[in-house]
Amino acid sequence: MLPEPDEPVQEEALQEESGTADSEAGEQAAAGxxxxxxxxxxxxxxxxxxxxxxPVTPGFRGITELVDIGGTLFFGVNPEAGGxxxxxxxxxxxxxxxxxxxxxxxxATVRGLTVLGDRxxxxxxxxxxxxxxxxxxxxxxxxxxxxxxxxxxxxxxVGESAAVGETxxxxxxxxxxxxxxxxxxxxxxxxxxxxxxDLGTVATGAIAVGLTxxxxxxxxxxxxxxxxxxPWTxxxxxxxxGIVRDIFxxxxxxxxxxxxxVGEGVSYFAATxxxxxxxxxxxxxxxxxxxxxxxxxxxxxxxxxxxxxxxKDRLYFTSSESPEGALRLRKLRPGRTRxxxxxxxxxxxxxxxxxxxxxxxxxxxxxxxxxxxxxFFPGLTSPTPRDVQLWRTNGTRSGTRLLHRPLFIxxxxxxxxxxxxxxxxxxxxxxxxxxxxxxxxxxxxRGTRLLHDFLPGPASSAPLFLTRSDGYVFFVNLxxxxxxxxxxxxxxxxxxxxxxxxxxx
Numbered sequence: 001m002l003p004e005p006d007e008p009v010q011e012e013a014l015q016e017e018s019g020t021a022d023s024e025a026g027e028q029a030a031a032g033x034x035x036x037x038x039x040x041x042x043x044x045x046x047x048x049x050x051x052x053x054x055p056v057t058p059g060f061r062g063i064t065e066l067v068d069i070g071g072t073l074f075f076g077v078n079p080e081a082g083g084x085x086x087x088x089x090x091x092x093x094x095x096x097x098x099x100x101x102x103x104x105x106x107x108a109t110v111r112g113l114t115v116l117g118d119r120x121x122x123x124x125x126x127x128x129x130x131x132x133x134x135x136x137x138x139x140x141x142x143x144x145x146x147x148x149x150x151x152x153x154x155x156x157x158v159g160e161s162a163a164v165g166e167t168x169x170x171x172x173x174x175x176x177x178x179x180x181x182x183x184x185x186x187x188x189x190x191x192x193x194x195x196x197x198d199l200g201t202v203a204t205g206a207i208a209v210g211l212t213x214x215x216x217x218x219x220x221x222x223x224x225x226x227x228x229x230x231p232w233t234x235x236x237x238x239x240x241x242g243i244v245r246d247i248f249x250x251x252x253x254x255x256x257x258x259x260x261x262v263g264e265g266v267s268y269f270a271a272t273x274x275x276x277x278x279x280x281x282x283x284x285x286x287x288x289x290x291x292x293x294x295x296x297x298x299x300x301x302x303x304x305x306x307x308x309x310x311x312k313d314r315l316y317f318t319s320s321e322s323p324e325g326a327l328r329l330r331k332l333r334p335g336r337t338r339x340x341x342x343x344x345x346x347x348x349x350x351x352x353x354x355x356x357x358x359x360x361x362x363x364x365x366x367x368x369x370x371x372x373x374x375x376f377f378p379g380l381t382s383p384t385p386r387d388v389q390l391w392r393t394n395g396t397r398s399g400t401r402l403l404h405r406p407l408f409i410x411x412x413x414x415x416x417x418x419x420x421x422x423x424x425x426x427x428x429x430x431x432x433x434x435x436x437x438x439x440x441x442x443x444x445x446r447g448t449r450l451l452h453d454f455l456p457g458p459a460s461s462a463p464l465f466l467t468r469s470d471g472y473v474f475f476v477n478l479x480x481x482x483x484x485x486x487x488x489x490x491x492x493x494x495x496x497x498x499x500x501x502x503x504x505x
Contacts, residue, residue, distance in 0.1 A: 043421065044490035046438070046452055049089060049096045052077055054482040062484035063465070063476045067113040067120065071470030072138055074099075074120050075486070076110030084110045086122065088138050091472040091488045099136060100143045103127035114161045116168045116188050121146070123158045130155035133170065135188050146186060147193035162211035162218065167236060169196070169218050171208055181207040185236050196234060197241040200224055208232070212259050214267050217285055221256050228253020231269065233285050244283060245290040247271050256281070260307040260315060262334045268293060268307045268315050277302025280317065280332075280339075294332065294339055297321045305330075308361045311371045312395055320358045325351030327359040327375060331395060343400040347377055348387050362388075362415040368423035370394055370443045374407060374416050388416065390427060392443045403441055403448045406430050408462075417466040419473055421491050426451070426473055428463045435460030438475070438489075454487075455480065463487075 052062050067074045073091075078084040083104035089096040102108060108125040115121075118137070125131040129148045132155065136143035149156040149172060159181075161170035167185050172195075174180040180201045186193035199207045202223055212219045214233060222232030227243055228251045234241035247254035254271040261267045265284050272278040276292060277300045283290040296303035296319055307317040314331040317339075322328050326344035347359055357378040364373045370392050377387040388407040393400040408416045408428050419426045421440075424447075429439030434453045437460065441448035454461035454477050461477035468474075472488040479485050 042492050043440075043451075046454075046487050046489040047093075049091075049093055049486040049488055051479060052484045052486070063486065064109070064111060065113050066465040066467040066469075066474050066476070067115060068467055068469035069115050069120055069138070070118050073467065073469045073472075073474050074113060074136070074138070075465075076113060076122070078109040078111070084108055084124070086110050086120075086124070086136060086143065089474065089486065089488070091470065091474075091490065096486065099138060100140055112158065112161050112170070114163055114168050114170075116163055116186075117166055119188055121161065121163075121168045121170075121186065121188070125155065128153065131158065132156050133158055133186065133193065146188070147190050149184070149193070159206075160209070160211050162213060164213045164218050164236075165216055169211055169234065169236075171211070178203060179205060179207060183208065183234060183241060196236060197238045210257060210259065213261070214259065214285065215261050215263070215265050219259055219267060219285075223253070225251060227251065229255050231256040231271070231283060231290065244285060245287045247281070247290070248273050258306045258308065258317075260309065260317075262310050262315055266334060268317070268332075268334075270305050270307065272302065274300065276300070278304045280305045280307070282334075294337055296339070303328075304358060306360045308373075309364045309371070311364075311366060314395070316361075316364070316371065318359075318361055323351060325349070325359075327361075327377075329393065329400065342393060342395060343397045345375055345389075345391065345400075345402075349377055363418050365418035365420050365425055367420040367425050368443065370399075372403075372418050372425050372427075372441065372443070374418060374427075376415070390429070390441065390448065392441075401445070403443070403445055404429050404439070408436055417464075419466045419468055421468075421473060426466060426489070428466070430460075433458065436462040438463050461485075 063075050063077055073089040075087050083102045085101040086099045088099050102124050105125045105127050110122055110124050112123040120136045122134050123131055124134050130153050132148055133146040135146045157173040159171035159173055161168055167187055169185050172182045172184055178201045181199045183196040183199055185196050207223045208220045210221045218234040220232050221229055223229045227246045230246055230253055231244045233244055256269045256271040259267050259269040268282050271281045276295050279295055279302050280293040282293040303319040303321040305317050305319045309316050314333055316331050319328045322344055325347035328344050329342040330339040331342055332339040359377045362374045362376045364371055373391045375389045375391050389405040390403045390407050392403055408430055416428045424440050424442045427439050428436055430436050434450055435458045437453050438451045440451045463475040463477055466473055466475045471492050472490055474488050477485045477487055
């Protein structure tokens with residue numbers, strides 16, 4: 001028999017010794033530059049690296065992703081006047097430069113940035129070969145077409161990619177009225193860019209989703225007519241690519257997702273079978289080693305778990321069996337068959353949300369022995385209203401608390417990043433006074449506060465893509481003109497820099 005869950009953690013109990021509520025504490029601490037108080041984190045002053053004008057084509061995003069490779073930041077700008085381009089930055093204005101610009105082909109972007117050792121794999125269209133895989137070492141001369149997978153001007157329709165060791169796997173969709181996908185791999189050379197396996201066809205949707213590094217093997221959710229959607233793996237060979245286990249026998253499928261690698265060749269994920277419903281499963285990549293990890297709610301309804309990280313040698317996941325609609329936070333020692341309930345996180349919208357809109361932890365990060373989590377409550381009319389909250393836990397009920405809400409309400413909504421810097425985390429937070437801006441937290445309500453109001457007043461700069469690289473946290477802000485700005489926040493070894501000029505002092 002399972003232990004009774006803890007009582008829901010009430011917001012009223014989540015106040016610091018000051019007695020100030022979370023939102024009030026953040027507002028009172030918001031004024032002024034507070035980075036000087038945090039010598040352990042050694043935060044400097046954020047500085048602007050470059051302004052990018054509003055997108056030429058309405059509806060297009062400017063900077064779409066930031067990637068760190070060995071202390072150099074890479075990013076794509078789509079589309080610039082003259083065409084999309086690949087950029088790099090070392091955290092200085094002079095060192096933020098365009099690597100290569102591509103022709104202004106309709107709909108062309110620089111996308112799919114994936115780290116492959118000390119180089120960057122990405123997809124771009126040079127106007128001659130269509131959208132194909134490219135490789136870059138950060139120099140113009142070292143940026144070139146990797147392979148013309150679909151020879152001639154037609155694009156290869158390269159999709160999701162994931163690096164596994166010194167290999168990058170990617171999906172190629174063939175043109176046609178049905179969905180036809182292939183799994184490819186590359187070692188960064190033309191000769192080493194080859195097809196692994198033809199994954200077949202389906203009428204609609206996608207065949208392979210969720211490509212993930214599974215301890216040196218590729219893990220993904222694969223679909224075929226005989227088995228439905230089930231867990232698949234690939235070792236990079238055709239013979240070694242296929243279904244791991246038909247968890248839900250027949251064509252209906254178990255719909256595996258939320259895989260978390262815990263080490264020693266073992267991963268946990270959520271899946272559905274006809275006897276247990278949707279529950280927690282584990283796999284070592286073999287059919288016999290793919291088994292039910294815990295049957296939290298006996299019977300076909302299931303607990304609908306969502307694994308999200310490993311913290312203090314425990315798998316952390318949430319479940320949704322609470323009759324009050326709360327998000328139940330759990331931890332499990334890998335190899336055990338019974339998880340421990342940490343706390344119930346109250347659902348502000350109450351019970352009744354159907355499974356596709358259930359709450360979940362989107363992102364998490366560890367700092368100073370604490371696990372910070374962004375908890376997403378979609379509400380009954382998702383995507384709005386929604387409530388994204390910042391929580392932290394040390395693995396106990398008493399050490400689990402709400403730090404700030406709402407976390408992010410910008411129309412540019414995406415899962416907010418949590419970036420550890422020393423003993424604190426940086427994130428995008430919201431207040432009525434400042435809008436969506438850059439915040440910091442030490443794990444206490446009082447220490448969760450606005451770091452800098454880039455667009456003074458209630459207007460939002462809405463920082464996105466927070467990424468660490470060589471002593472900087474890079475991020476993308478909205479400017480007054482609707483364009484995008486690349487910023488850098490130094491920490492640790494770097495000197496403080498003036499917010500307006502970027503000059504060291």
